[in-house]
Amino acid sequence: WDDSVKGWTSFYTYNPDNIFSLRNSFYTIHKAAIWKHYEGVRSNYYGVQSNSSITFVFNPAPNTSKTFKTVEYEGDNGWEVESFVSGLTGVDSRSSGWDTTFDRTNAVLSYYGGQYDSNNVSYGQVGFGALPFYHAGFTRKENKYVANLINNSPEVYNVPGEVIFGRAISGIKGFFATVKIKTDSVTDVGGEKELFAVGTNYIGNNGY
Incomplete structure (x- = not known):
């Protein structure tokens, strides 16, 4: 700006x-x-290779509290989710003072960045390891890249009264979520990586 x-x-x-x-x-x-x-090489400026990134907001049904369960994108192989964070709640009084809470997920690795083989060894490379290959991040389905969202909110941010929270649940709760998606450092580094659309599957909930 x-x-x-x-x-x-x-x-x-x-x-x-x-x-x-x-x-x-x-x-x-x-x-x-x-x-x-x-x-020539993309995302390379003055001899330094970088990752391209986009930050955006998921805000469907803005008046409804919801649980974001999955993330998907249409485009080229090689994108990963660096952060997926819900909006802040109102302030709560805690023993340490006034605080707000939020939910966040684990990073979602790219198709090859999260690839591991049948011996449960992660390679993050193409064509290495023992078949079959599995994917800990994005997997390919009907020519889209899809992944479940795993909650990774710190226990210090659990909402008062919650019985199950953090990694014990899937997805994150909130009215909206801020997402940062970027190119990985594994898949065709410097090659073209187009991104056409990004989406999420969500359900309504009863709030925090």
Whole structure:
């Protein structure tokens, strides 16, 4: 965000010294060197390979408290969920003072990032290990990548009165959830990874 233009100037994290285009090609200058963009390895800026990421909000039926049970996406192999966090509740009085609670899940590994073999050995690589292969993160179903959401909320954040919480339950509760999905460091690093749509399966609940 740039206050001088009252808008977002770029979705990229690299910091060029200058930007220009020539014959429909995009160039930047960084530390006295000229770099041509949109050519060759993706998510590589000035010789440093990075992970591309998108942060968004799931907010269906905004007036209803719900349990988010699964996450899915349509696109290329190689995306993983870094964080899936519910909204904060109102403040509660605890022995340590005033506090708010929230739910969060485990990270959801990519299709190959979470792959392990029949000997229960995790490789995170393609074509290694003993068949058959299983997947601890996203698995492929009808050409979509789908995964269950496993609650990973710290016990300190359990809601007063809850009997079962944290890793003992699946999914997370909340009116909405903030999600960060990013490319992994295993699948075709530097290759094209398109993302068309992301969805979640949820059910209504009685609130916190």
